[in-house]
Amino acid sequence: MTVASPSMPWQPVRQADATLVAQLADGLARRIDEQGLRPGTRLPSIRKMAEQSGVSRFTVVEAYDRLVARGLVQSRRGAGFFVRARSGPLAPVAVPASTQNFTPPARVDIAWLLRSMFREGGGGPGMPGGAGLLPADWLDPEMVAGAVRAVGRSVRGHLVSYGHPQGFSPLRQQIAASLQSDGVPAHPERNLLTTNGVTHALDLIARLLVQPGDTVLVEDPAWFVIFGRLAAFGARLIGVPRGPDGPDTALLEQLAAQHKPKLFIINSAVHNPTGHTLSAGAAYDILRIAERHDFMVVEDDTYGELHPGGAMKLAVLDRLNRVILVSGYSKMLAASLRVGYLAANPDILQKLADLKMLAGLTSPELGERVVHRVLMEGQYRRHIERVRLRVDEARQRCLKGLQKLGLTIRHEPQAGMFVWADCGRDSEVLARAAADQGMLLAPGTLFSPSQGPSTMLRFSVPMVDDRGVWNLLEKLFA
Numbered sequence: 213m214t215v216a217s218p219s220m221p222w223q224p225v226r227q228a229d230a231t232l233v234a235q236l237a238d239g240l241a242r243r244i245d246e247q248g249l250r251p252g253t254r255l256p257s258i259r260k261m262a263e264q265s266g267v268s269r270f271t272v273v274e275a276y277d278r279l280v281a282r283g284l285v286q287s288r289r290g291a292g293f294f295v296r297a298r299s300g301p302l303a304p305v306a307v308p309a310s311t312q313n314f315t316p317p318a319r320v321d322i323a324w325l326l327r328s329m330f331r332e333g334g335g336g337p338g339m340p341g342g343a344g345l346l347p348a349d350w351l352d353p354e355m356v357a358g359a360v361r362a363v364g365r366s367v368r369g370h371l372v373s374y375g376h377p378q379g380f381s382p383l384r385q386q387i388a389a390s391l392q393s394d395g396v397p398a399h400p401e402r403n404l405l406t407t408n409g410v411t412h413a414l415d416l417i418a419r420l421l422v423q424p425g426d427t428v429l430v431e432d433p434a435w436f437v438i439f440g441r442l443a444a445f446g447a448r449l450i451g452v453p454r455g456p457d458g459p460d461t462a463l464l465e466q467l468a469a470q471h472k473p474k475l476f477i478i479n480s481a482v483h484n485p486t487g488h489t490l491s492a493g494a495a496y497d498i499l500r501i502a503e504r505h506d507f508m509v510v511e512d513d514t515y516g517e518l519h520p521g522g523a524m525k526l527a528v529l530d531r532l533n534r535v536i537l538v539s540g541y542s543k544m545l546a547a548s549l550r551v552g553y554l555a556a557n558p559d560i561l562q563k564l565a566d567l568k569m570l571a572g573l574t575s576p577e578l579g580e581r582v583v584h585r586v587l588m589e590g591q592y593r594r595h596i597e598r599v600r601l602r603v604d605e606a607r608q609r610c611l612k613g614l615q616k617l618g619l620t621i622r623h624e625p626q627a628g629m630f631v632w633a634d635c636g637r638d639s640e641v642l643a644r645a646a647a648d649q650g651m652l653l654a655p656g657t658l659f660s661p662s663q664g665p666s667t668m669l670r671f672s673v674p675m676v677d678d679r680g681v682w683n684l685l686e687k688l689f690a
Contacts, residue, residue: 233275378401388403405561423474430442486630517544517600538554
C-alpha cells in the first residue's frame with residue numbers, strides 16, 4: 213500500500229477569504245490531480261496532517277470529508293482515508309432535439325411553452341411571454357435571505373421532524389388574521405391548509421372534486437397550466453368568456469344549466485392574462501348561479517396583492533360556503549419559495565388535508581417558517597407596496613410601447629404584470645417566428661380551453677427595460 217508523502221505544499225493562509233477547511237480540501241484535491249496519485253494511496257493520518265499544516269484535527273477531518281463528498285477520497289473504517297478510483301468523464305447525454313432549442317412542435321402546445329420557460333437560459337431575452345415571474349431586483353432577495361438565516365438560527369431540532377399536515381401553525385394564524393381583516397372568515401384550524409404553492413392547491417382540489425367525465429367551467433382566456441392539469445384528470449373543460457368586469461354571467465348560467473359542472477375556476481382580482489378585476493355585480497351573480505346549479509367555485513388569488521386595494525373577493529361574499537380560495541407567496545417573495553394556501557369550509561378542508569397527507573404527508577415546514585418570519589417582522593406590506601408601484605409604472609410603459617408597435621389593447625389592464633394584446637394576426641405563427649429568434653411568446657391559443665386560433669398575445673411587463681426584446685418585437689411586427 214502506497215502512502216502519500218507527508219511533505220505537503222499547502223500551508224494555511226490566515227484571514228483569507230476561504231476557510232482553512234476549504235483551503236486544505238482544495239490543496240489536497242489539486243495534489244491528487246496534479247501528481248496523479250494512484251487509487252488506494254493513503255492520505256496522511258489526521259494527526260500527521262494537523263501537525264504538519266498547523267491546523268486543528270477538526271479542520272483536517274472536515275477537509276477529508278469534503279474530499280469524500282467530491283468523490284476523490286474514500287474513508288475506510290479503522291484504516292484512514294484513501295485516494296479513490298475515478299471513472300473517466302461522463303459521456304454527453306443525448307438530448308431530444310425538441311428540448312435543445314425553441315423549435316415548437318407542429319402545433320404550439322402547453323407542454324412546449326412550459327418546457328421553454330423552464331429550460332436552461334429561460335425564455336430568451338426578457339421572456340416577454342414567460343413564466344409570470346418578477347425580476348430579482350424588483351423583489352427583495354435580502355429580506356428573504358435574512359429570514360432564512362433567522363430561521364436557521366432558531367429552529368434547530370424542528371427541522372428533523374415532520375411539520376403539521378395542515379401547515380406551520382403560526383403561519384396559518386397569520387394568514388387567518390390577514391384574511392379576516394379583508395372580510396374572509398378563515399379560522400386557522402378549521403379553514404386553512406398550506407400547500408406547495410397555488411398549483412399544488414389547485415391540484416389537490418381537482419383530485420378531490422373532479423372525476424373523469426366531469427364538467428369544469430373555466431374562464432376564457434385563463435391560466436393555461438390549469439387546462440393541462442384538469443385534462444389529466446379526465447375533466448371536460450368548457451370556457452366562459454371573460455370580460456373587463458368578469459365572466460359572461462348570462463352564458464355562465466346557460467352552461468351551468470346545460471352541463472351540471474362540478475367546479476368553476478376564476479381569477480377574481482388581477483386576472484391572468486388580462487389584468488382585470490371582478491365587479492361587485494358579477495361577483496353576486498356568480499354566487500347566485502353557483503347556488504342555483506349546485507357547483508363549487510375555486511377563486512384563484514395568485515396575483516391579488518398587485519391590486520391597489522378594494523378588490524372584490526368571492527370568498528368574502530360567500531363566507532367560504534361554496535368558494536375555495538387559493539393563494540400564495542411565491543410570486544411576491546421568491547419563485548423557489550413554494551408556499552401557498554387554500555381556505556375552504558371545514559368539511560372540504562379536512563378531506564383536502566387527508567389527501568395532502570396521502571400524496572406527500574406534509575408541506576416543507578422550512579419554507580413556511582421563512583414566510584412566517586417575513587410576515588412577522590412587518591416588512592411584507594411595505595414590500596408589496598414597492599413592488600406594486602414598480603409593476604404599475606412598468607405596465608404603463610409597456611402598454612405605450614406595444615401600442616407604438618401597432619398592437620391593440622382592447623381593455624387596458626387595471627393592475628398586474630401582464631398585458632393582453634391583439635396583434636391582428638395569427639399569434640401562433642408569430643410565436644414560431646419569435647422562437648426562431650430565441651424569444652418566447654405566449655400565443656393566445658394556449659389561454660383558451662378550446663385551443664382555437666387567436667390573434668392575442670400575453671406579454672409580461674418586466675420586459676419593458678430590455679432593449680433586445682423591443683428590437684426583436686420591432687422586427688416581428690414590421
